[in-house]
Every structure is written in structure tokens, then in C-alpha cells.
Amino acid sequence: MARRCGRATSWLTGQIKIHPGKIATSAVWLCFCLLFPPAAEAGLYSSSDQVILLTPDNVQSVLINSTAAIVAEFYASWCGHCVAFSPLYKSLARDIKEWKPAVDLAAVDCAAEVNSKVCTGFGITGYPTIKFFHAYSKADSKGQAVKGFPREVRGLRHMIIDILETHAEPWPPACPPLEPTSQAEIESFFETNNVEHLALIFEEAKSYIGREVTLDLLQFENVAVRRVLGTEEDLVTKLQVTEFPSCYLYYPGGNFTRLKVKIEARAFYTYALQRLPGVVRSGKPPPVIVEVQTNNTEDSWRPFNMSRVYMADLESTLHYSLRVELAAHTIIRGEALVSLKKYTSVLTKYFPGRPVVMNLLRSMNCWLQNQTGDEILYEALKKILDNSALSPNTALPEGVRWVGCQGSQPHLRRYPCGVWTLFHVLTVQAKNVGGTDPQEVLRAMRSYVRSFFGCRPCAGHFENMARESMNEVNTLSSAVLWLWSRHNRVNNRLAGDLSEDPNFPKIQWPSPEMCPACHTVKNNGDHRWHNEQVLPFLLSYFSSGSILTDYLEDESQVLAKQREKHERQQQAIEAQQHGERKAREALDSMRPPLPSHATEQEEEEEDEGEEEEAMVDEEEEGGEGVVAADEIGGKTSEPTPWAKPEMEVGRGRRRAQGRPSIVGMRMREPQEDIVDLDSFVNQHYKAKAMQLAASSRVKQRTLQRKEEQEPVPVFGLGMELDAGLGMVGLQPMEEDFELDVGLQRKRLQKRELAGRYFNEEAELSHRGRWMSMLSIGFSNVDISLCVILYLMSSMCLLAMFLFFKNRHKLRRPKVALP
Template sequence: MEAGGGGGGYGRRRWGWWQEVLPLWRVLLASSMMIAVVPVRARLYQAGADPVWVLEAATVRKVLRGSPSAWLVQFYSSACGHCVAFAPTWKALAGDVREWEPAIRIGVLDCGDEANYETCKDYGVQYYPTFRYFRAFAKDFMTGENHHGSDRELQTVRQTMIDFLQNHSRDTKPPACPPLEPIMPEEMLSLFNKGFQHYTAVIFESADSYVGREVILDLSQYENIVVKRVLDSNTAFLKKLSITSVPSSYLIYPNGSHGLINVLKPLRSFFSSYLKSLPGIGRKPPPTPIRQNQEENQDIKEWKDFDKSRLYMADLESGLHYLLRIELATHKTLEGAKLKTFKDVVSLFAKLFPGQQPVMKLLETLQVWLLSLPLDKIPYDAILDLLNNKMRISGLFLPSRIQWVGCQGSRAELRGYPCSFWKLFHMLTVQAAVRPQVLLNTGFEGNPQVVLQVLRKYIRDFFGCRACSQHFEKMAEESLKDVNTLDEAVLWLWEKHNVVNARLAGGLNEDPKFPKLQWPTPDICPLCHEKRNGLHTWNEAQVLQFLKRHYSSDNILYTYTEEGSKEEADENSHKKDIRRNEEWIPDLEQQLDPKSHVLLPKNQNKPLTKEEMKPAVSFLGIGFSNVDMSLCIVLYIASSFFLMIMYFIFRMRSKRRKLWHPRPYV
């Protein structure tokens, strides 16, 4: 596929040198490399308020490595609607098994927080929510063991936690975990003849029951009581103790008496509550706890007034930033079908996104670079270098902070990126229908489903919310094949967005200030709504006109953008480029593996001298453009080849003269 439009040859002339230069040198910043963002942190879970351990990038490795407790950690994203809906269940689970600490702890890590996404990438987390089990006393860094299965009922997760604890070896078993294996009937009989100063409760149950082990863990932090379990395989023994059904509990008192416990229902909660209420039973003095950092009140920033009939570039740029720098960052390497999907996404944005000039130059540069590199596999870090303009090419800039305006929610974890994601692809479908000529010579022309197909592949390969991805895939399988024109593509995405709104309306991830209604509402498009035979119906012709008007570039407001306004974008971008060119930049040497066509890092974090740390494209305070740099490199390479050819020509001539005219011997 050509590098976009009719300018494929021009793109090759400008960027062909990158095939040699970029694989050899990647420019990185030292400590100042980190993306300068001011995120609005989500509050799905709050340290100290919720019964979960809220982990962060700075603490998660220290907490998990060598921990005397096992861990079950949920890696979630505050931008994932399914994660938001699942949060009450996870909090309920953590509260339900709080007594099981410190044998096993429940933790969370927000991969939607930009401070954590590098850590989530290290743990190989790509989709949300992801559940990982970590064994106690792990000496080395581990990515954890996946929790397989779609059943996330509390009972199922509790049972999986117990299985995980029992799978620990004797040396690595958490010290606070009591024995969970059943005892033999003979061992229980011996308890009758021993004098103890504590209660001994014995749970009789079947081999596939978890009640006994749950009660053992429930009482593990209480003193003056020991809980054991016996299987129901010896019917004669059960009959001797007058046990007619399982699960049942038998209690041996400190004075030596014993008998069955009478509870209303043979359930874990009834057994545990009864045993905790016995005289003399109390909680053990807690060990020195692991202190959680109390979170400051950072929920929502100052509310931004906005016009719901308009689009805001701040929302679109924030969504693009999240898509490229955060969601994609969970993939360490892009290859095969995923690399092809990413190239298609970048190509569509480079052609159709009505962004400000610095953003568009960055997208076009990224597109040409991706299409020109002869690589089958590209590390994400190389893509991030280009997104952050580490080559210091003048005029390239994508804001690296999140600034929701029309997509802001009443709480930090609501709306945000999902709202912006929808707006971005609605924008692409409309722009493809209004300006189809920009897709000529890209390989996309003549395909009315092109934006929807690329969207479908992106959601399948990269979108963090797995449940959302599955729902969208099901909708695409059912009706995407019926889209025959670019206008029908606009209406298809609008219709499916409303289907999603109807499915999520009233759910836990719905913002009460912005309920999920069928859109557009009558107040912003009265002609879109009709009544036929007393029933509401859509006037799709009016809806199409409204969508083309709403997602046109003329309807975009530049309030709250980093540049402030579209007219100021170029000037501010030039100022930022000069400012960035004045920073010190260390290098990272790379090599291109010719066999596998993979960009490989080499000598990472190699320090450079201060003399070597010079601006890449600044001379006498003037920033060179990408065209200037391209011409300089092309002329340099051409001159080098010319000099080499001339050298070899004169060398060969000299040898021939010596052969034809040998010197006479004296």
C-alpha cells in the first residue's frame, strides 16, 4: 500500500532514509522522558475506604516480591465500563474474605492511570479486567498466574483462591494460612481424649465441598478456637456421631464435652457466625500491617462548561493520546495482524482526522514511517519515541495530557475515554463520507465499510475492555455485511452506538448526570424524531444530515486545547519545538536484525557526554523542518556514494596503468 494519497513517491523520497537512520538511532530522554501529564485519577477503589489493597506502580513490585501472603490482583482500567460495573462485586469479594488475610490478599492496580501503564505493560496486561494470582515468597519478578474462566461469581472466585493456596508447596505456603487438608476420623477421635484450653470445631463435608476450608480461613484470625475438616467417606463414623447430613459441624468444648452444632442452615456464613459468637472467642492481636498510602482528594477537577451541540478538540486529542500512548502501550511488540491493524488505524487518522497542524504532521509522519520500514515486528517503544517526537522534527506535536470537556463525567471514573473513542470513530465515518477523495491511492478507496472494518479490528486487537469487544464483534457479525455505501456506514455506527446505550442504561457505569439516552435527543435534533401510529421512529435522512453537520470540522471548538485555538496552533507549536530543541537528549543505539526484520535495542541507558547531547535539528536557534532534514540526508548520502564511486574508478585506472606500462628495471 502506498504511503497515502497520490504522494507515495514523495513520501518515499522524504522518508526513505529513515529505513537506515531510524533503526540505528533512537533518541530518548532521561528522567524527563516521562510523558508530562496531569491525569484525572479514577476513584473506583480508594485506599483505606474500600477493603482492597490499592497498588501503584511505585509499590506493586515491592509488595508482591517476597510477600509472606499470596495475592490476587485485578488489573483494571478506569476507562473500561465493564470494570466500573464489576467494581462493587470486587469490593464485596474483598470484604467477604477480609478474614483470610494475611494468608491471601485482594489488590487492584489501575492500568488506566498513566502513572501505572508502564508497570501494566511489564506484567503483560493487555485486556481488562485481568486477574492474576501471585504466590507467596516469590524471589524474582513474576507476571502472575492467570485466572481462567468467565465465571466471576463470588463463590467461584473464593474457591479458586482456596485452590491456589493449597497449590503452594510446603516451603512457600503463607505462614498465616492454617492447614486446609482434611484429617482422618481416627485423628478426630483422639481429640476427645486430649484436654485443650480452646474450642475445636470439625466440619464434616463431601470431598467437593469448600465449606470447611472457607470456615477454617474465616476463623484463622481468631484465638481460642481451631477448625478442622473431615470428609464423609466413613459412613459408620458419621453414624456413631449422629451426623445424618453434610455439611455439619461438631464442636469439642474446652471442658471436654462435645456435640453437634445446631444452625438454621448448613452454610459457611452460619457456621462462621456461630463459632465467632462463642464465649471467649476473639480476634487475635493484628500483626504489623502493611500501610497503605491514604489517597488525597483528587477526584474531579474544576468543572468545565461546554455546549453539548458542539465537539471539542480537547476531547478528540485526549482520546487520540489515550489510544496511542496508553491503550497501545500494553503491547510490548506489534507484529502480524496487529501491526497491520495499527498501520490501518494510523492511515485513517492521518487522512481523515480534522486535527490541528502539529497533530496532523505527527500522524502523517507516523504513517509514512510505518509504511516505509521493512520490519515484520516493531517494538512499541519505537512508536512511542516517534509519538513523543524524539527525533526533534519541527512542528510535530500531540498533546500528552488528558483534558475531557464534552466527555467529562460527574465522577473521575465515568465517561472519559469511552466517550471520546466513540466520537473519534463517528468523526472518521463522517469524514470518509464527506471527503472520500482523500482515500484515493491508499488501498481504502471504493470500500464503504473501510472505517468500520478498521474499527472492528482495532476493538478486537487492542481495546482494553474484553466484554465490550465481544459485544461489538457480535454486532458486526450480524449486520456489518449489509453496509453498502459510506452514508450507510455513518448510520450503522450511530445505530450500534444507540444499541450500546440501551444495553448499558441504568447500569453501574452510567453517569447519573449524563444518562445513556437514545441520541441525538430531540432538543438538539427535533427533526430526527417522528411518530408513526403513535410510536417513536427515527427519520434517518435527518439523522444523517445531523451527523454530518455535528461531526464536521466546522463544529469543532478549540477551547481548553493545549494551544488554546486553531489559529494559535502553529505559532505555539513552533515555540514548543524551539523549547524542546533546547533540552539535552541522550541517545539509544539500535540495530536492525536483517534475518527477522526486527528492531532490536542495544546498549540501553548508555550515558552520553555533555558534548554529545546536542539538539538534533536546531542550528543558530532556527529549527529545521522535516523537508530540510530529508534533503540534507539525501544529499549527504548521494555525495558519499559519488565520492566512493570516483575513488574506485581512479583506483582501478591506477592499477591498469601499472600493468600496461611497467617500469624498466635499473
């Protein structure tokens, strides 16, 4: 990168001398190149390629005094030959991944300025350069340069074996002997080695199969591999070997048996030996027989067919993806929202689910596609997933029920296995139903993994694979094969990892037992996938007709559980609202009176309001109240917005029922019904609280003339009947109604003004005074009924009097005159 930038800078400098007018453009372009270098200049390898990336910080620890031999490539990311060689080097890393205890691969980008001193220190002058560093190399070692290295994986593999065999002491501790063995060593082998299986590979002298298989089994225990040449006649005769190459299992006591494989080749030997009983990866627990445990809190083991796909795994994957993984994103916006729309669209098109599940997926997809904004809340999406609208025959079972993806431990397999299975099914369904876009499912998977998949390093590895070769997919068949091949690449990278289940080792799938026709070999003996046979196998294995419905919960049960859940949620909401309402009521009842200055202001407003009412009543009777109001300005107090409607209603009710205005008393307002509407709860309780606070005091009113010196109650009867008036609907007076002298003086002034209006019509005031006294606590209807009853009783008494008078006359004895 430094060299190319130097040339570019030199070229720009020359242009600047010739075209001074391009200074600004050239400077901007140079800054852009420095800030945003091309992707190729970031390096040709990543951590997902199983290649150690050398830097000035780790180069000494990796290459010097290492327990393993290191093959290192020195390259420049701008070099065309290096770019062409990088896929081959990556394939080599995957091919000899199991050799890591003895041999490992590394690479360093010499085009990066930070690595220039590293490459100079090892004497690198051209690219690409491969150097071999033996185990326990000295600090001054420059490595063994490999001249004319082959440009194929098989040749590179053999080159490494040849150099490794010339390794001087000390020998890499993890590497077994690669030289041919003898009969004497075989006969005494079990005396010095504690293994269960000894594999003898008979081959010709120029063959590399025995040494390759020996290195392939480095990471496995309870098995050892030895190479036997055909020139070892005694051992060949004893085991009756007739074919080269061939593999025999040798046991203590001289017992032996031939290892049965489809093709006598390295890949088939390696796979068969790794699956022998008791053979386990180093550091891994042996496979356990999982049995049904009814007393275990974890899910009991579900027996299943390893050669079939289960719908329970697919529905469990949907549940975890939509209800758990997406729930981590409270707000889904931008690119993540686009990814979610692609994901749901693909599910709606190609997921081979049950009707209730498909109805839910369609509902969710329709809702998402109609969202025109740049973001959505997950809570809104969750309502769709839970079918809050209770659409008929629409539900996604909650919870997980793993079958084919279950692991021997709760943290193994499960959801990652389900994700791979789901997308395999979708690519196959797109092929079977005749999709139009070859990359539709792959793009949806790529964007979902990039935006939502919880394992971020895993998402980065998948993105690297997709960026590398997904654009080469141009048919629906190639999409199926691309996803399958990348899944095998991930299996290769994770084989032996802590996430590997010992009961389900990560292999190159499908195995020779599952699909013998899928495996073949090249002319040089290397393994090759028979894609013409792999594609039909995948189309059949992941087709909708091959998916088993065992362990699925019945649709009626799913819908019933959904209804019960909604009922519980509704009850919980109602209980919460009821509790909040009760809490507000209790809070309002315990609220203390308002401060004195607020009470004073409200009392003044109320006094002015009652004066206005009195003037209105006078206007109705004589029309002179308006004139009096005009004379003093007609100023009234405006009620607060929330209290004004109640005041107006109170006035209307008072005029309609003809309630009298009693001195020192105020009629009790009728109780209001509580309206149980959430939208009016706050206004209602606020109005109630303010009304109770405003009416907490009962004020004494006296109407007096201006010349009177002391306020004397006009109606003594009204004051004497206070206790009795409380029985007919009046509010009792509180004990703390006394106000300060200043407040009383203000109120007396207002009452003097009010007294003027009554003096202008003395007769009307006198009559109103007596009528008020006679109709204390009674309405017009009550008085009318009393009069009617009085008249009826009088008529009844008169009738009875006349009746008995006539009877008395009839019974009076007649005196006969003589």
C-alpha cells in the first residue's frame, strides 16, 4: 500500500506541475484514498479463514520457539498473483485443519505499512513468498524459503509433509512418527501405547495416504495410525493384504479386521476411523447415551430420526427468532427494518408451515410491508405475533420444542442448528415452487444474520463468506448448493470447538452412510463432492413432503392457549386499571385542604358568583338587577375552565328547581356517578378534588342595610334550624369557619352592596323573606303536594262530619205526643 501510494503521489505531483488548476481536486482525492482505502488493501485473509494473521505484536510468539511447525505466506494485497493464490491458501487451511497441533498456517500483508519492518526483517523481496519455520525455531531464524511451490492443495499438502519429515530435533511434540513401521514394532505396540484401535494403512512407497491420515487423526484419542509399505512381506502375509492402499484394524493378541470404506482413499479412511467406538476428540468428553429422564427439570430426550427434518425444530426457530432475538431490539429502524421485511417476506413465500402459522406469518408480513416509516417499535410487532386482534386460526406456538436439533446439553446445538435447517428448507422450497430470484433467500438470510443474529462473531464470519462468493449464485440450484457448501465450511471451522456436541460431531455433511453417491474422488485420489448427486439429495431431504410433524402441539391446543393468554392479559390490565383508580380515589380523599390564600381567592370568586346568581334571579322577577349591576360596573369572576361547566349546570338546576338561597347555608350538591371511562378518569377526579376543596367551608351570608352597625342574621329561624336543615339536604357547617377580620370586612362590604338591591323593593324583599322562611328546605313541588294533601284532608274531615251528623239525626228517638 505504501509503495502504491508513493507512486500515486508522485504521479499526482507531476500532474500538479502541468495542471496547477487541479490542486484542490487532487488533494481531496488523496485524502479520500488515505481515509478509505480499497477493500483489497485491508488484507486478503480474515480470522474466519483459519489462518493466523501475523502482526508486529505477535510475529515473534508465532514463528519463534513455537511447539508447532509454521508455514507462513508473505504477500502484498495489491499483488495480482497473491490475490489469485489466496483462495488456494484458504482451501489448504481448511484441508489440513486437523494438523494444527503439529503444523499451522500463517500470513502477513507486507503492503500494510505497519508490517513493512516485519517483512524486511525476514528478507522478503517478492510476493507471494512461502517460508517454513520448524518447531522451536531460534530468534535469528529467517525460515526455510520454499521455491517453486505448487499451485494446488494436494501439492502443497505433500510439500509440507516432505519438509516435515526432514525436521531436525527437537521433533514437534504433537506430531507422531511419519516413517514406515515394521512387524516387530506392531507386535509390541500395545505394550507401550494405551489405545483401543491401531490402524495399519498398507500402501506403496510413493503414496502419501498413510501420512496424511496419521496427521488427520492427531486431535483424536484412543486411535493410532501407522504406515506399512508393501515391502513388509511378513506383515502383509499375516494380514492377507492384497490391495494397496487398504486399511486394517489391529488389536492385542494379533486379531485384525479390515476397515470397510466405499473408496480406498484418505477422506474415507479419516471419516471411518474418527467414528470408531471410543474414539473422541482430545479434550472432549465421550459421547453419552441420552435417556428419557422424567424427574429432570430440563426437557426430556426425544428420540428422533437423524435423516429427517422436524417441523417442531422449524417452529421453535421461528419462535426464538421472532419473540426472543428480535425482542432485544426495542426499536427497529433503518437497515434492520429493511432486513426484517425481507426476512418476513421470504418466510411468507416459502415456509412450509401449518395453516395457523402461515396465517400469522401473512398477517405479520402484511403489517410490516404497510409500515412506511423508518422505524417501528418491537412492542407493536409483538402484538401481531401474539395475535392481539384474535384473528381466527392464527397463531405461532410459544416456546421451543427441539427434536432433530436437540443437544446432549442445554447449551449445545438447538437454535443455531434450527437457523441452518430453516434456511436450507427455504432455499429448497424456493427451488421446488419455482422462485424467480436466485438470491432472494440468501439475501434475506444474509441481512437477517447481519442485523439480528445474536452471535456477532458468527455473523461476521457469515458476512465474510457471503461477500466472498455469494454474487456467483445465478440459479436456484446454485443457491441451494452454495448454502450447503458454506454450511460445511462452518462445520470444518467449528470442528473441535467448545460448541461442538460430542454426540453430534461437526462433519462434512451428508456423510457417506447417508448419501454414498454424493462422495467420489478425483483422479489424484483426493475427495470430491458429486454435486449432481448432492443436489437431488438436498431437494429431497429438505422438501416439505419429507418434514415430520412428530412432537407438534395440536392446533386447537395452540389456539386455546392463545385465548387463555389474552384473557389473562386482559384481566391483568383491568386489575391494574382498577388498582390505579382505587389509588387515585384514596389519594384524593386523603388530600389536605388548599392553602389559606387559595381558599380565600376561591371564596371570593364564589361570593361574586352567588351575587351574580342573585342578580340573575332579580332580573327574572323584576328586571332591576341588571340596572343595578350596570351602575356598579357589572364585574364578575370568571371560573376556571374545568369548574365553569359545573357552575353553569348548578345555576341551571337551581333555576329549574327553584331552590331558595338560605342565609348561612348552601344546599348539598347531588352525588355524581363515577364514569368508568379511562379517557375521562383524570378530568373527573381532578374536578371532584377541586370541588371538594372549594366546598370544604360553609360560609355565613347576611343581608343587611348600609346603615346597620353590626351584621345581624336576617332570618333567625334559619340559624336556629341548622341541625334540622342538615336532614333535608343541606351541608352541615364546619367548626373552623371563622375567618380573619380583614376577610370579614371585605365580605361585609360586598354584602352591603347586595343589600342595596333588596332595599329598592322592600315589599318584594319582605315577601321573599317570608316565602324563604316558609319554604325552608322545600321545593315548589313539595309545597304544592302539601297544599293538595291539606285540602284533601280537609275535604275528608268535612265528609266524615256530614256523614256522622246524618247518622246521628236518624238514630235520634222520636217523642210521641199524647
